[in-house]
Amino acid sequence: MSVSASKSKQSGTPDTFLQGIKDCIPTLIGYMSIGVAAGVVGAASNLNILEIGLLAALVYAGAAQFIICALIAAGSPFFVIVFTTFIVNLRHFLLSMTIAAPFKKYSLLKNIGIGTLVTDETFGVAVNKIVRGETINDKWMNGLNVTAYLCWIISCLIGGIFGKWIADPEVFGLDFALTAMFLALLVLQLETIKKNKLTLYLSLILYVVITMFILCMFVPSYVAIIISTVIVATIGVLKDK
Amino acid sequence: MSVNLSIFLIIAGCAIVTLIPRILPFIMVRSIDLPEVVTKWLSFIPICIFTALIIDSLIVEGGSVPAIDWRVLLAIMPTLLIALWTKSLSITVIIGIISMASIRFFL
Numbered sequence: 001m002s003v004s005a006s007k008s009k010q011s012g013t014p015d016t017f018l019q020g021i022k023d024c025i026p027t028l029i030g031y032m033s034i035g036v037a038a039g040v041v042g043a044a045s046n047l048n049i050l051e052i053g054l055l056a057a058l059v060y061a062g063a064a065q066f067i068i069c070a071l072i073a074a075g076s077p078f079f080v081i082v083f084t085t086f087i088v089n090l091r092h093f094l095l096s097m098t099i100a101a102p103f104k105k106y107s108l109l110k111n112i113g114i115g116t117l118v119t120d121e122t123f124g125v126a127v128n129k130i131v132r133g134e135t136i137n138d139k140w141m142n143g144l145n146v147t148a149y150l151c152w153i154i155s156c157l158i159g160g161i162f163g164k165w166i167a168d169p170e171v172f173g174l175d176f177a178l179t180a181m182f183l184a185l186l187v188l189q190l191e192t193i194k195k196n197k198l199t200l201y202l203s204l205i206l207y208v209v210i211t212m213f214i215l216c217m218f219v220p221s222y223v224a225i226i227i228s229t230v231i232v233a234t235i236g237v238l239k240d241k
Numbered sequence: 242m243s244v245n246l247s248i249f250l251i252i253a254g255c256a257i258v259t260l261i262p263r264i265l266p267f268i269m270v271r272s273i274d275l276p277e278v279v280t281k282w283l284s285f286i287p288i289c290i291f292t293a294l295i296i297d298s299l300i301v302e303g304g305s306v307p308a309i310d311w312r313v314l315l316a317i318m319p320t321l322l323i324a325l326w327t328k329s330l331s332i333t334v335i336i337g338i339i340s341m342a343s344i345r346f347f348l
Contacts, residue, residue, distance in 0.1 A: 008278075031336050053247050058256035058344040063294065068255055072248065081251050086258035093262035097280070100270040108268065115264035121330070147301045173341030178319045179298040179313065180337025186291040187324040187333075201288055212300070216307040221297045229289040236285035237278060 018026060020143020023129075024151075027121040034062045037177040039159020041066055045073035056156035060117070060149060064088045065156070066178045080223075087226050089146045095123040102136045110138055117135045117145035120185060124140055208230045310347065316341040 039083070042052040047069065055065055064085045071081045122144050129136050136173050137188050186205075193201055208228050215224035272284070301308040318339040327333065 011287070027331075033331060033338070037338075047248065048244075049253050050242050050244050051252070054249070054252050055255075058252055058258050061259055064255065064259060068251065069322035072251065074247075078247075078251055078254065082254040082258055083254040086262075088290065089259040090262050090283075091290065092259070093266060094283050094287065096263055096266035097270070097283075100267045103267065104271055111267040111271075112264045115267035116260060118263050131260050173316075173338040173343075173345060176298075176316055176320075176337050176341035177334050179295055179317065180324075180334045181330060182291045182294045183317065184330045186288060186295070186323040186330075187321075188328060188330070189288050189291065191328060200340065204285060204288060205292045205325070207291050209296055212293055212296040213307055216300050216302060217305070219299055221302060225290065225293040226294050227298055229286060232289045233282050233285035236289070237282050240281065 015137045015140040017139045017143035020140040020145075021147045022139070023125055024122070024144045024147040026147060028151050029123060031121070031148060032085060032155045034177055035152050035155025036159035036162070036179060037175075038065045038069075038204055039156040039161070039165040041069045041159075041175065042156070043160050043163025045069040047072070047160070049157065052160035053153065053157055056153045059085070059154060060151075061085075061089050061092075061119070062181065063178060078085050084226065087229065091120075092118055095120065098134075099126050099130065102130065103138065103141070106138050114138065114141050114145065117149050119148060124188075197240070200236070203239075204232050204236050208233060272273050312341070315344050315348075 015021065038056070039052050042055060042065070043049075046123050047055070059065055059068065067088055068081055068085060076084075099118070100111070103114055106114075114119065122141075125144055126136060126141060129140075165204070183191055190198070190201060211231055212221075212227035215227055219227070299310055299313050299317070301310050316337065319340045320333060323336040324333040
C-alpha cells in the first residue's frame with residue numbers, strides 16, 4: 001500500500017534492522033485499522049481472545065482471517081475453510097516469487113523465515129526498494145516483517161477485546177473494511193500492469209462479476225469465489241497471447 | 242479460557258496452507274523455474290480473487306436468485322473513488338468504514 005511512501009528517501013540508506021522498522025511505519029495504520037476490525041469480527045464470530053491471537057499469529061493474513069471467522073460462524077466444514085484459505089492466500093505465492101531472488105544467497109532457514117512473514121504491504125515496501133535499484137538484505141527485511149507482524153497481532157488482540165463490548169460491528173461499518181481493502185488492492189494491482197493490458201484486465205473483472213452472479217445461483221458464494229477465479233484466470237491465459 | 246479443539250485444528254490447517262505458498266517460492270527459486278504458463282495463470286489470480294471477494298460482499302444469498310445488497314453497492318462507490326485517487330490501502334479502508342457507517346446510520 002505504501003509503495004510510494006518511501007520514494008522521497010535518499011538512496012543508500014543503511015540496510016539495518018532499524019531501517020526496516022522505520023520503512024514499515026507508513027504501513028502500520030493499515031495493519032492497525034484492518035487488524036482491529038479482524039479482531040472485532042473474530043469476537044463477533046464467538047472466538048475468544050486466545051483464539052483470535054492464535055489466528056493472527058499463525059495465519060497472519062487479513063483477508064483470510066475475516067473469511068475464516070465468517071466461515072466458522074456459518075458452521076462451514078473444516079475442509080471448506082482450509083481450502084478457501086488456501087485459495088485466498090495463494091496470491092502470496094506471487095508476492096514471494098517476485099521478491100525471493102535477492103535472498104538466494106542466505107541460508108534456507110533464513111529464506112523460510114522471510115517468506116513466512118510476506119504480506120501485501122511488506123511486499124509493497126520491499127519491491128519498491130528493489131525497483132529503485134537499492135540493495136536489499138536479510139536484516140532490513142526482517143526489521144520490516146517483524147514490525148508488521150507484531151503490530152498485526154497486537155491490533156487483532158485489541159479488536160478482540162473491544163469486540164466483547166460491540167454487539168454488532170456492522171453498525172460501525174467495520175465489516176466493510178475487508179471490501180474496502182479488496183477495492184484498494186484491486187486498484188493497486190491495476191496500477192502495476194502495462195497500459196496495453198488494461199482492456200484485458202477490465203474484461204476479466206467483468207467476467208468475474210458475471211460468473212459470480214451466475215454461480216451464486218447454484219453454489220455457496222465461497223465456492224463461487226474459487227470456481228470463478230479459476231475459470232477467469234484461465235480465460236486470462238488464453239486471451240493474453 | 243481455553244482454545245476449542247475444532248477451532249484450533251481449523252487455525253492450524255489454515256496456517257499450514259497459508260505458509261506453503263509464502264515460503265515455497267523462497268525454496269524453489271534456488272533450483273527450478275516455473276513454466277511460463279503457470280506464472281501467467283497465477284498473475285491473473287489476484288485481480289480475479291479480489292473482484293470475486295468484492296462481489297461476494299455485494300451478493301445477498303438466500304433467495305432463488307442472488308440479490309444485491311444496495312448499501313454495500315452504495316458504499317463501494319465513494320470507496321472505489323478514494324482508492325483510485327489515493328492509491329492508499331489505509332485511507333481507502335478508513336473512508337470505506339466511514340462510508341458504510343454513514344449509510345447505515347442515515348439510510
